[in-house]
Amino acid sequence: MIAETGHFALILALGIAIIQMVLPLYGSRRDDPQLMAVAVPAAQAQFLLVALAFVALMTAYVTSDFSILNVYENSSSAKPLLYKISGVWGNHEGSMVLWVLILALFGAGVATYGRNLPRSLQANVLSVQGAIGVAFLLFIITTSNPFVRLDPAPFEGQGFNPVLQDPALAIHPPFLYAGYVGFSMAFSFAIAALIDGRIDAAWARWVRPWTLAAWMCLTIGIALGSWWAYYELGWGGFWFWDPVENASFMPWLSGTALLHSALVMEKRDALKIWTILLAIITFSLSLVGTFLVRSGVLTSVHAFAVDPARGVFILGIMAVFIGGALALFAWRAPLLRQGGIFAPISREGALVFNNLILVTACAAVFVGTLYPLALESVSNEKISVGPPFFNYTFVPLVLPLLLAVPLGPFLAWKRGDLYAVAQRLMVAAVIALAAIVIVFAIQGRGPWLAPLGIGLGVWLIAGAASELAYRAKLFQASAAETWRRFIHLPRSSFGTALAHAGVGLSVIGIVATTAWRTEDITAMKPGETTEIAGYRLVFDGVSERAGPNYDEQLASFHVFRGDSEITELHPTKRQFTIEGSATTEAAIYNAWGGDLYAVLGDPLENGAYSVRVYFNPLVRLIWIGAVVMFLGGGLSLFDRRLRVGAPKRAAAAQGRLADAK
Amino acid sequence: MLWIIFLCLTAAVLLALLRPLFGGGGEEPGRDAANAQVYRDQLKEIDSDRDRGLIGEAEAKAARLEIERRLLATMDADQNVAAARSGSPVWMAVAVAVALPLIVLGFYLTYGSPQLPDQPLLVRLQQPVDEQNVAELIARVEAGLKRKPNDGQGWAVIAPVYISVRRFDQGLEAYRKAIRLLGPRPDLLAGYGEALVFANDGAVDPQAREILERAVADDPTLVKPRILLAYSDEQAGNYQRAVARWRELKSLVKNDERWAPLVERRIASAEAKLDGSSPPKGPVRQSAGGPNAGDVEAAQNMSPDARKQMIETMVGRLAQRLEQNGDDLDGWLKLVRSYAVLDRKDDARTALAKAKAQFSDQPAALQRLNSLASELGISS
Structure with a gap:
């Protein structure tokens, strides 16, 4: 009953989103306040119903209701409660529901707290939000439905990818999605302004905090992802220029640009058209990010071609929203009134510089991420654009920006004095x-x-x-x-x-x-010692231990610096029985100078283990x-x-x- | 119940969505009025910030000037606030009220499964397994196995369920398939051996014995096959080995309430037999089904005459039941076998003939009856 109520609520939310998309926009075109007013309860009801669906799904996860296919495929009864909950968004279907939940939450926010917005601006914004909601709800219900039932229900699920059973990764997606979806607000406001052909006083006031909040969430989301990769993947790296990482990094770059240009717009009434374009680009990159991660196109372009239902749907969503928004931009942007004037050397000028570099850097990442995919789909040739590409393009691009950052806040609005700034x-x-x-x-x-x-x-x-x-x-x-x-x-x-x-x-x-960074990869027998970066590690051996849903081999190292013992390190290898896979848990000793990072490798002959030890200064x-x-x-x-x-x-x-x- | 919830949700949503269409519309601020309001708010904020010393006098003045300029621009904008037109909210409301439930219902009937209840694991594990459910469960698993006949795990799961509802042939077949697909796992061998014993009315024949021995050899912690082996030793009169087996079992199950008392009793009884004294009386469990471990135990405790009488009674009951309802191949097979075991060859032949008449239109059944007949050395 709970599951089916959740399913029905999700579908009802789709129905509401359709109404929210159509009526307010029609009303604002016809200047009909009653039709526009429908937007407010629609946005609120949409949020409540998506929340109901989300809670129903979460209930199913917590109670291990394996009559739901999604729960069966991504959970198991032995999993700790935290990961039963985070399992809801640890898979494709559930994470899309979370996506829409955050979208609906923000829409409800504009509906509830936006009473001081001009009526037609609010109606248009909510209408665009409704359209995004329609697209994604339709996508979820038709291609990624989390409420598909299983009859007869199995008595045990297939478990949850052990690599994802981790506190940092449990809260990573909500932050990431709050970031992605937060940019949809800026997008909706931009489209609303284009539809009306004018930008209201409240526009930048609303866009900037929303962009800022989205940017904050995305920052934390990316940092959590990188931190997790650092300690979980067992190689001590913090950033791999992996397409999944780039997918979240691109909206962050253009979102940072948007944040700064929105500042100019809010304070100086300038850069309006550019800000609107950036808002469109930023949300488009959020959609690209969702597409890259969710379509399966990353694993293989060909796998994508074999089962294209999801990918083609998201591709369609992207085509409609990005293409539609850019077309609308080309058509309506000339109507917008240009704002304040400024000299090249000024706060505004500095922010334009910032924007140019960030957008260029973002373009470099974009090319590096999508070029291999494009090449593979055209020529069947699989290439990998690794870190070198990004190191030679992205890094030189952002260096001048970083050099210029301290200058910006010193420059006065409208007309600045570079010499005076240099002195300060x-x-x-x-x-x-x-x-x-x-x-x-x-x-x-x-x-x-x-x-x-x-x-x-x-x-x-x-x-x-x-x-x-x-x-x-x-x-x-x-x-x-x-x-x-x-x-x-x-x-x-x-x-x-x-x-x-x-x-x-x-x-x-x-x-x-x-x-x-220094590394030491050796074979160690119990009692043996290795040294790295002034630390001495004594290997005591490996013992077995049972966790809640895994068994683990636990290695013990005593760590000395000089003669005094500093700490013990316990890197482990975990075997997850239900999921049938293993993870490595690095042990990390954190000092001010850097991290001592130990990983237990495979057992070798004659009782030795392969052991990897890293020292990562200031990481x-x-x-x-x-x-x-x-x-x-x-x-x-x-x-x-x-x-x-x-x-x-x-x-x-x-x-x-x-x-x- | 489910549909009442759906109805309430839909009604509440429609009520919320349609209310603005019938509301008076209220005081709607015009667009320029709203903008001017924003600017006035900003001016107020400047004043309050200046009063709190958050910004200096000069900055406040400059900011005021900037905002006032924008405010003025708002005032200048042509005041073409058209009188708010109310279109035709009635037909619009009707359209929404009709379209929304139709769309939602259409999607839900396509993708939803209203007939399925929630099945949280804890509740499912606590549910009593009544016959109805078991039959349903078996039907579902069978349907699944029809689609994926090579699902060894599926066969392993359903085999003991068949045995528990006394569908022995299917149970034995399921065990054979599971063992073929999953390999001779000791738990499967143990289950198969047990099933053979049950199918054979509690008698441990050499085939079952061999399989049970193999299961115990592969996994010495298995309890049930050891119990059956011990019984079979007693059946064969080998009390010495039986006592040895029960003793081994005792150390294995000493913390297990399900088995420990039984094992204690069996040790006492077997030792008594070994000494030639009469066995102590233990509690006899009643069972509605056929002979299970309890019945077998009860039979063991009786004198040979009493035992024979008990078996005769059971066979009589079975014969009576088959007279009334003959559509039970397993029942007939069992009856024929029982008569043969009781050395009532004539009765066995009669029963065989009756059974053949009953299943004359089913070649598979006839074949099984014939093979049983040749196995027992009787012919009708």
Whole structure:
């Protein structure tokens, strides 16, 4: 009864989404407030029903109702509760329901809290949201239905991919999807503006926080995915330029660009058309990401051709939404009024620079991800575009951007003074240079570029700190005055500084661990010792242990530094009986200098085991940086300060400009 | 019940969606009014921020100017707020009220399975297995096996179920298929041996014995085949070996409430037989079905005459039942075999003839009757 109610609720949600798509748009064209008003209860009801369906599915997972095919295929009764719950979105069907649930939640948010929006803007936005809902609900119900029943019901499920039975991966998809789907809000607002041929005052006010929230979720989602890959896959790598990773990275890049251009639009009423285009591109990349991961096209283009129902459906969704949006853009964008004017050297100019580079970098990733697929489908030739491609395209592209990041916040709106900015960043530059010299001095080995990379990271952090110091007039006013200014700085200033410093932290982590990681792959017998990066590991042997739904071999290492024992490491290998597969659980000792990372390999002859030990210097900074970016975004999000341009230096200049117009 | 829920959901949704179409529409702010409202809110925020010292006087002034400029632009925009037209909400509402349930129903009937209840694992495991359910279960598994006849696991699952509902031939066949497909796993061998014993009215024939021995050799922890082997030793009068087997079993099942008392009793009884004294009386379990371990045990405890009488009674009951309803091939086979075992050859021949008459139109049944007849050395 619960399962069938969930199924019915999902289908009813599709019916509501159709109405939500048609009536409000028709109403806004005919200027009929009653029809437009249907959008609000429709969006709310759609959310409630999708939530009902989701809860029904989750109930089935928690109670191990194997009469549902999806539960049978992806769960087992022995699984711990956390993974029974996360199993709901650990598979294709369930994750698509989560996708739609988040979409409906955001739609309901606009319906409930958007009462101060102009009626027709709200109606159009919800109508576009309804259209996205229709597409995805139809996709779920016809090709990926999670409520397909199994009769007779088996007594045990096939289990859940053990690699995915992990806390980080349990919460990774909700964040990732909140990010993807959050960009649908920006998309809907963009389409609504194009339909109306005008951009309302509330437009940027609504788009920016939504974009920011989506960006934050995506940042954390990507970081969790990378962290998981680091400790679960057993090779100590944090980023593989894998198509699945790129699929989430592309919307992040263009979303970062959108975030900055929305800032310009909100504060300065400029870059409107570009912002709308970016909103369309960003959501399109979210759709591409969903397509890449969900269609099966990644495993093999040919497997996709054999069973194309899902892939072709998503391809159709993409064609309609991306093609339709771009066509609408080409047709209606000329109607939009252009906004403020600015000089090339200005905050706006810096943000345009940021946008250009981010979009170009995103294009590079896009090519590197999709070119092999295109080639395979045309010529049957399977090639792999590995990390080298991205290292030679993406990295040089973003370097100038990273160098320029600290400059941006110092530049004034409309017209900036680069020379003055350079002066204010003198201290940061000196600190960065000093860092380069010091790193050169203490690190005798490794690529010569590495110290420069560390310097770049330090430059980002010091630059962010300089901005706060400058705004608080550090060393220019009395300590008390500086403190007063500091605590009264708008929260968005802290947000900007934190986010930029977070990028710096991640850069340092990436450079350090890429340039100076050491590894040691040996065969060890119990009692033997290996040394790495100043640590001495003594292997005590391997014992057997039983987990909730697996058996594991548990290795023991005593770790010494000098003569003192620091810790014990217990890397394990787990065998999952029901799923019939095994995972490696690395043991990681975290110190400030870096991670000591041990992996238990296969048993060899004469009682020895193959053991892999890595030392990854400063690797945690990569994810700490992401968390700092997330916090920065949060601070900006909760900044209640007005969101209008305040060209403070140029009250007079503004008057002149207005005259000139 | 399910359909009432669906009805309520649909009705609630329609009510929520259609309400705006009949509502008065309320005070709708015009587009420019809404924009102006946003700007006025922003001006208020500037004032409050300035009062709290969040922004300086100069910044506040500049920001006010910027917003006021935009506000002015809003005021200037031509005030072409058309009078809100109400179209024809009635036909629109009717269209929605008809189309929505039809679409939803169409999809649900295509993809849904309203006839299937929820089956949470815990509840399923607690449900008593009544006959009705078992028959249904068997039917479903059989349907599945018809589609995938090489599903060894399926045969292994259904075999003991056949035995438990006394469909021995099918049960034995299922075990043979499972063993062929999955290999001679000790649990399957044990089940097969047990099934042979049950099918043979509790007698352990050499074939069953061999299979049970093999199962125990492969997996010494199996309890049921050991019990049957011990019984068979007692049946054969080999009390010495029986006692040895029961003793082995005792150490195996000493913590298992299901078996420990039985094993204790059997040890006492077998030892008594070995000593030639009379066996102690144990509780006798009643069973509605055919001879199971309890009946066999009860039969073992009786004097030979009493035992023979009990068997005669059971055979008499079976013969009576078949007189009333002869459409039970297994029953006939069993009856013929029983008469033969009781050395009532004439009765056996008569029963065989009656059975052949009953199944004269079923060659498969006739063949089985004939093969039994030749096995027992009787002919009708």
